Amino acid sequence: MGSTVIAIPDGEEVAIEEKKKFHCSLLPILSFLKETKTKHDxxxxxxxxxxxxxxxxxxxxxxxxxxxxxxxxxxxxxxxxxxxxxxxxxxxxxxxxxxxxxxxxxxxxxxxxxxxxxxxxxxxxxxxxxxxxxxxxxxxxxxxxxxxxxxxxxxxxxxxxxxxxxxxxxxxxxxxxxxxxxxxxxxxxxxxxxxxxxxxxxFFPVWAGDELHDSLATKFEELARSIEGFLEEYFKEISKENQCNPSFHFSCCKSLLHTKTKDEELAKFARWEPWHGKFGFSYPWNKYLQIGEVLRELATTILSLKGCLQSPRQSSETAWQSIKEPCEAAGKSLAWTLRELGGSIKKMRRCQTGDLIVSKLKSMRVELSMAMSPSTLGQLENGEGLAIANFMFSLMEMVEKVEELAKEVEELGELADFHSKQRL
CATH class of the missing domain: 1.10.357 (Tetracycline Repressor; domain 2)
Structure with a gap:
């Protein structure tokens, strides 16, 4: 009777493989930082x-x-x-x-x-x-x-x-x-x-308005990646039934919290700049500061979810099955909305999916509220119900912030006279 030999990798091989995967996931971020640093230099x-x-x-x-x-x-x-x-x-x-x-x-x-x-x-x-x-x-x-x-x-x-x-x-x-x-x-x-x-x-002018405009649009993409990365890592760790260290997805949220002084300085200089490129006189730079403030509030909410990864009372995988699907759907919708709003600012065009964004955010809040119903949480133990309620409350707060961002971007489009897609 023949026998089958199954090779079991030792700990070092597993560690090397995980290290390679980690480096591969960091490559896009490292290349972006290198490109930004070279451009700034x-x-x-x-x-x-x-x-x-x-x-x-x-x-x-x-x-x-x-x-x-x-x-x-x-x-x-x-x-x-x-x-x-x-x-x-x-x-x-x-x-x-x-x-x-x-x-x-x-x-x-x-x-x-x-x-x-x-x-x-x-x-x-x-x-x-x-x-x-x-x-x-x-x-x-x-x-x-x-x-x-x-x-x-x-x-x-x-x-x-x-x-x-x-x-x-x-x-x-x-x-x-x-x-x-x-x-x-x-x-x-x-x-x-x-x-x-x-x-x-x-001779090679450096416009503060251009930098403020581009940096604001970039922040939307960074927060979208943070939300996607957090949810992916969160449910992955729940399925493994162990805790994890803080993810690098939170690093951009931390750096975004310290951009207020820089944004105010750029807006101050942009008000003095003459008509150039896409920006004319009396451009609504104050609206950029208001949007930046809401983005920092959203980054703070995302950072508050860090405690869910480090919480000593993690719920079992079975307890999270009832909310996993609506939460992942909400995360994808939030990331899509942030990218759509960031693209609207970047290309200075009216968001053609404005009505779709508002309707999706409203339906998202309804689905999350149903997932947080007392009938669902009451079936769980006290610790599990508290952990799920904390996570869902933070997620609903993120939805509210993104809804506020959608309104601010729409107002910016009206004040700055963003064009529509039909003109492209």
Whole structure:
């Protein structure tokens, strides 16, 4: 009688095989991160080259005899303007340049006026006028920097105003000399400003609006992958009846929670940018911030599900059969909806399946509510019922957040005048 030999792999072979599968699953993510890092490094390198070229142009202009005879040693202010003003994003460069120009003109003009009045009065009145004007204007400008709306857009201009005003008032020069000096300083600052704008806008410009737009669309895809990965791993671990370590699917959710400051900074710079590409004047960048806030709330809800993977009271496989099918269907629908909404923003088109999305989300909530019925949970033990109720409640909260996202994206399409598919 013959015998059959069955080869049983040892622990090392199983570990190696699982390690290979893990690396294969990480390859798309690693390639995406490598591509993003390379693109960012290239943009930083280009920015450095642009700053160097701008300084060379300003230096050559300052050394030209007609300009040097007109400006003299004040030409160094043009170089200083480039160093202080040139930023990575085109909108940030324009914002700083305009703030610097407006602050210099207001500070210089009011400083000349205060200095003229003080010299006309003369005597002890001179000191009184100078001291009073310095106190009033410096205190008022400093207070304005604490107002949120002014601080976001004009904080640098207010600081330049304080500096210029005080330098002009306490310089001790006669009014005619002050006006002459202010005119030369403004000329050099204007020269540096023009060269900066020319280089920043015409040679490989980096638009903050483009980056905010693309990053927001990417977040939808990242959250869709997180939901799919979590549900796949969750029910896989339930079927194996053991616990698992936190999955790498949560890493993008963690990183997304720290994007608020970056988004607000990009939106601030985008408001200063001129009409370019897909974006015109008065583009609704505030709506991008609102959508980003809802996305962070959704990421927080996904991260709360991490405790379900680590919970010491895991329910048996039989207990989860009644909810596995509706939960997996809900996860697929959520991922599909997020990708559809992200694609709508990415391509700047109206979501043609808007009615379908709303109807699917409503039916999804009904199915999850039926799965959470007391008749279903009452048949389970207390620990199992609590674990299932916690999981289902988080899933229903995710559905509500995605429904809110659908409404926000629809409003964005109306405000930004997204086109429809028929126009493609």
């Amino acid at each position: 290239m943009r930083r390198f280009t920015h450095c080259i642009k700053v160097g070229i701008t300084l060379v142009l300003v230096a050559f202009l300052s050394l030209l005899d007609p300009i040097y005879k007109q400006l003299g040693e004040n030409a160094m202010w043009a170089i200083m303007t480039v160093v202080v003003m040139f930023e990575f994003y085109a909108g940030a460069t324009l914002s700083k340049g305009l703030n610097r120009g407006i602050g210099t003109m207001l500070g210089g003009g009011l400083g000349c006026l205060a200095a003229t009045i003080a010299q006309e009065i003369g005597g002890i009145g001179n000191a009184i006028v100078i001291g009073t004007s310095v106190f009033i204007f410096s205190a008022a400008a400093t207070y304005s920097r604490s107002i949120p709306s002014i601080k976001r857009q004009y904080d640098y201009g207010a600081m330049i105003f304080i500096l210029t005003f005080n330098l002009v008032v306490v310089s001790g020069l006669h009014a005619d000399k002050v006006v002459h000096l202010a005119r030369e300083r403004l000329s050099t600052i204007l020269m540096g400003f023009v060269v900066c704008i020319f280089t920043s806008f015409l």
